[in-house]
Amino acid sequence: MSAPTTVTSAPASLDSFNCKRTLTVDGREYVYYSLPEAEKNGLPGISKLPYAMKVLLENLLRHEDGRSVTKADIEGAAEWLDNRGRAEREIGFRPARVLMQDFTGVPAVVDLAAMRDGMLKLGGDAKKINPLVPVDLVIDHSVIVDDFGNPQAFANNVELEYERNGERYVFLKWGQDAFANFRVVPPGTGICHQVNLEYLAQTVWTATNGNGETLAYPDTLVGTDSHTTMVNGLAVLGWGVGGIEAEAAMLGQPQSMLIPEVIGFELTGALKEGVTATDLVLTVTQMLRKKGVVGKFVEFYGAGLNTLTLADRATIANMAPEYGATCGFFPVDTETLNYLVVSGRDAQRVALVEAYSKAQGLFRTADAADPVFTDTLSLDLSTVGPSLAGPKRPEGRIALSDVKDGFGTALAGEYKKTGDTEQRFAVAGRDFDLGHGDVVIAAITSCTNTSNPSVLIAAGLLARNAAEKGLTSKPWVKTSLAPGSQVVAAYLDKAGLQPYLDKVGFNLVGFGCTTCIGNSGPLAPEISKTINDNGLVAAAVLSGNRNFEGRVSPDVQANYLASPPLVVAYALAGTVTRDLSTEPLGLGSDGSPVYLKDIWPSNQEVQKFIAENISRDLFKSKYADVFRGDEHWATIKTSTGLTYSWDAKSTYVQNPPYFDGITKTPRPITDIEGARVLALFGDKITTDHISPAGSIKAASPAGKYLLDEGVEPRDFNQYGTRRGNHEVMMRGTFANIRIKNHMVTDEAGNVVEGGYTIHHPSGERLAIYDAAQRYAEEKVPLVVFAGVEYGNGSSRDWAAKGTNLLGVKAVIAQSFERIHRSNLVGMGVIPFVFEAGTSWQSLGLDGSETVTLKGVAGLKPRQIVDAIITKTDGSQSKVPLICRIDTLDEIEYFKNGGILSYVLRNLAA
Template sequence: MIASLNSFKTKSILNVSDKSYIYYDITKLGVKYLPYSLKILLENLLRHEDGISVSYEDVLSLIEQSKTKKYSPHEIAYRPARILMQDFTGVPALVDLAAMRDVMNEIGDNPSKINPVLPVDLVIDHSLIVDEFGNSEAFSNNTKLELNRNKERYKFLKWSQKAFSNFRIVPPGTGICHQVNLEYLAQTVWTNDEGDKTAIAYPDTLVGTDSHTTMINALGVLGWGVGGIEAESSMLGQPLTMLVPEVIGFKLTGEMPEGATATDLVLKITQMLRAKGVVGKFVEFYGSGLNELPLADRATIANMAPEYGAFCGFFPIDVETISYLRFTGRDETRIELVEAYAKAQGMWRENDTDCPKFNDTIELDISTILPSIAGPKRPQDRVLLTEAVKNFQTTLKATLGNNTNTKRAIKVKNKNYQLNDGDVVIAAITSCTNTSNPSALIAAGLVAQKAIEKNLMVKPWVKTSLAPGSQVVTDYLKAAGLQNSLDKLGFNLVGYGCTTCIGNSGPLNESIKTAVENGDLTVCAVLSGNRNFEGRINHHVKASYLASPPLVVAYALAGSLLVNLKHDPIGEDKNGKPVYLSDIWPSNREIVSIIQSQISPEMYRLRYKNVFQGDKDWQNIPVSSGLTYEWNADSTYVKKPPYFIDFQKKPKLIKNISAAHALAILGDSVTTDHISPAGLISKDEPSGKFLLEHQISPINFNSYGSRRGNHEIMVRGTFANIRLQNEMTTNVSGGITKMITTGEQISIFDASVEYRKLNIPLVVIAGKEYGSGSSRDWAAKGTYMLGIKAIIAESFERIHRSNLIGMGVLPLQFPEGIDRKSLSLTGNETFNINGISSAISPRMRVLLTIIYTNGLTKKVELLCCIDTANEIKYYVHGGILHYVLRQLT
């Protein structure tokens, strides 16, 4: 830890029970009305004040912000206490570190310099695929398949665990990283023991290589998602540079009504905040409504911060925080420290605490919340349950045009039923959003139990799955007698991990898939997740809806989005009497009663006692040793990346971009799923063809996410989403573009190869919210490897903008009122970008010159979306990894 200059004389002693802690007392600075989230940033600056990366003026800028609502952006260097990773994003980050060790070795320096200086926890949770479902063997069989498919990756991870210090792995089959973090890893107040010296106490903070790291803000822990590229530099001791964000206060009043769930609440909040516009801002919750929200409900809200676009959705420490720490079996000494520290620092929320000074506020009476879903392709598109049928009909009309009056039904081969537009083919209780919430899981179990009592069964065309985020979920569902009812409906345990939400829904039954393909049907998925972007959930599903776990069960029973769950019967009992959702919906009292009687702190203590140990299969994976990794040239999973070929100790000079062609012209809300898919690989895509050429059969293709350690596959998968709409092409969707030199429509990857031969630089033109969604570093790495020099968009999502800079790709923004349409761009134009070869600086203007095919030109002044001086350094060095390497050498 960097020793603080302590210019503000805030270093103090906190005595808790029989132990003393050093802490940096921010109450001495008169910041009572500073938002709680900024108080944590302030403490971070005080503790790391060194006169270089953190100056006296940096600290002063935050103190001044406590005295006024006026926002004045100031660049700061922030150092989190720790880093969280999951395996999809963690493997490529560790591959980069291994490659950096090779560089150090090659230039005669010490490879061990490349090592995490912050504690890093990696949870293997994204590799599980729902191959088997609806039977008692699903869990064991899916787990075996996961291990067999990913043995190469797991060998590499075990080498990493041995080669790098300060690095721990939570093995597969344990849970989702965010729930493991919430239930075990997070401490709310962190301590640093330095030998015989008095320990330093400070707020638990982190960044994670998954955008939903924000879930931990429910516990008063400040954390958000970053790209793997940023995380790597942070691991190696580089501070995260950022502008002090605006803080939007979200006031909650009232209490949740009967029949509404935390999912319904977060979908409303997501819709409100997307409409308000909070990209790049902190959201902090306050108001009397917090008194009525259990911490698990707060976690549901905090989890979806990426969906509403914010850095984080923060909840201050209060009585509920302490109750949850105790409820999940945390150490009592730590719990005492958390309460004492928060109160000493003015970070403790009471019911009558004065409201902080926010930059802006928004308010919601939570007693007005109604049951909802969100879809069919964006989490912010909330739909009241009463309007769900109408919403899907609108979707269907947009898909089919004038054919909507034609009943489309396809006979399913060897089955006694037909498949129709609107049928639910996937119903998945999955994802960190809701499986961290006992009330949501118990509600789902009660719906299943009551459905069985009414003689209801899931429709035969529905693929059902239950993938909890924690093994504790299994314990309390079994203790309450609810798992048996879920099993009878086909919601058997398929594994512990992020499945359907990340695109690991697995294949549909062959007869169902054939019917969908033959009829080109618009079938649906309903999942209790946080992501439903196009092409993400399953290639054969065109409409995906987010819903609470009990509604997932209800839709599995109904079997179709064209059933109005509020008014239509969802089935019949054994006497032929119609059964409605209201007949099987549990009361809040029933749910609370089970939570209080069946869940104990001991469940959490037992499950997390040996959390890093893993089962025998994990323990038996052979581990290679050595400071550098022994790369296997034939591996299709882990391959040495090409970023550091011919590494030079000095960066090349930045040049203007001349005579560039467009590789793609894209619309609004292009997500990182569109740019770099995470789901299954198709044999018809460039990545699938590559695997076939390497004698990998389609059944062993696995997912893009699992193969992120191999750049050859990932670059071929960039912009390969089946639902991508490139406006340069006609009558086709997916990763296709038009070669300007020949007029031919070919894959984006193949086009990039041809342009590289011709030495033609490339750009991508896009609309609003470019790069929204997951913190996927391969969305930037793939962009870089395709030869794309700049992305010109109407607006960028925070993490992807940062990732682009981290790979040396220039993010540029159109001025208000100008876009691809107003400029009549078709992709046949040539583009020059001038102004970056001289003194490039944060938020500067650069000149775009468009040369049309008729010889006319148009000039547009673009905003350079490089926000900070450190980001300029990263860009000038060709990316953050090259910058860090040069600093270390």
């Protein structure tokens, strides 16, 4: 695999550290910016940096222009070592490319189309609005599990997907033709993360510069899905951003960021027999959440890496949003090269990856010294055991043997179900009954685990063993298999395992993100009715990475993350009230009890199936025509032209109002006077709470809008697929069925669930959207109060866009999730944090107060601003707040009313 290489000097331009060199690989010449040469020429010690930090440093060296990247910025990154892995310096990072999925990608393309219209309003050239870096959009979030458990499920779900999403797909196909540097991967291919891992990512990227030279540099990216981090398992540095930040990156704007702390996570030993990569990642997630790594990089090192496959690494990297880190990085090593070969990458590319990584000191070897980290923690892989996470937090890991008791504790405590919890209720028209803890959804869904053949093959083998003993899924369980790519389906079929998965109920339902994002589809009406009529706490077990309340299904409160083989096992058992480590799954065809240990495949058998059935040819054939799509995609007709022909009747795609009345220079900023409180939220309000992606209720403001537009409830689809229509999305803001606004209580004083608030001074209880509209008519600005980790979860730009469109000028919280804080700034909403020890609760707020924020007109990064809070009795208090607009670039975004207007004005000028 080694590639003959030579390194020679090349002329430098704005190259303060004289490190521009050429690298010859198999007769081809590449220009690159050498880290070893930079170390010799003024950046001492940088060879000791973590690998991820080296990637950031190379990015700065390559983009040094004296303006967005200065010599001082580069030196600041190098000084990270002298400051014990910390550096309070803002840098501008320019990713090599941008990745999108269609939920977040559609509004981003809508914004680009709107920017073309806005450019014309400013008298500029609409052709300037194009991605300046490569952009790939993978349509993967639109398939819903309507049909399941039969051979026709896949075809039927595809038909429904195209029927529901025709308007969106017409728009995306227009974008594919209208914008340069923009590719669309059609529906039915796989999820963006796995397509990225298996095909799009190159580990080392190449491009031609203005001098006609071929540059080689680390493959880096930002993506509009928080799980963009999965590709860090392939040594590709990347993370999720809001669609707002992604659009700025597409338009050539650097990603403003503070040089991160890097937490080293040492892995030693090896996993035991019967322990899966899912068990490992749930353990890692729990450990890192406890450690506290929000806003930090995590980099994995140690001898344990030698025992992990690339797919294992990708599984761990995928879950970075769940453990709170910006990314979880794995450096290039021999396993990286092996995966590039097996997955069908070009031989020249593989040779370049090896040569470049070794020339740059980016290639991990077993005998290399460990990098210097900000802090470290360690895990002996042999201590990991079978695990799930639930009932509602990804970090809520629980041992398999404790699931039964853990559910019982949650049932009595969190869900407040006391008394006869053993009672069961008949389901009308069916020959079974339901009780608390019954598993009504068992989903092998695409995100975390279908990067990993070991757990997919294990699920297939477990299904085979179960079927041979006469077991099948319980009749109340909605079962589904939604692989991350067509490659997965191909190797399950080649291995002869898909027929067994079918036999126990796990038929293919689609290629895309399904249950994990709320696309689980409806339960059978009679099952849904039994659950809701009797207040049952039903369960879902899924191989995804998100189990927040209200996310998977409106009928399911207890959600557990598990490996694919355990998903199958729980479908067979039909309940989480059984200890699968000691109690039988059910009775076999011979009447004997069948235990999990009886059907669990050995590691050796799993590896044998992988070796026999996963090959380079499989990847090459499945990705041969990845951008062509199926016959459904081919028949879509769309308009052509520089600007989009907006359809006023569309309920999916509308021209957003961000550039209405835009002027060439921004209007002056003023202080926020006499704002009303729209909501008082507690801790860990997720972007799901703020902007739900699931079903739209007919009685909600969004549902009423669609009804008024002539859309029948059966055709509502969901919030995620309507993100191209601001009218739906602003009505859906804060409309999650499980969100709790502490301003709204029932007669007993309990906080009411759902998107409601109290309008003041009238005291009326209204939907949050309706109250915001009334305040807008009254010309009253709004603020939102919240607790810790406000906005954690998916990088959902509509959580910030909707907040802006409702008239919220500031969000005041105890702390923010990294992406959501940035998104709020990008939409012109100011994030403030209380000083330590202060909260809205400690201030005794009830939402009836008015809030005035002084000093907004002259804001500086992280400035202290006084909030004057006036209560209904006229008493006032002055509360110091820390402005979380962190950088000078963000101040400019805020002054312009958001990043889109900032970029548009600059391009027009």
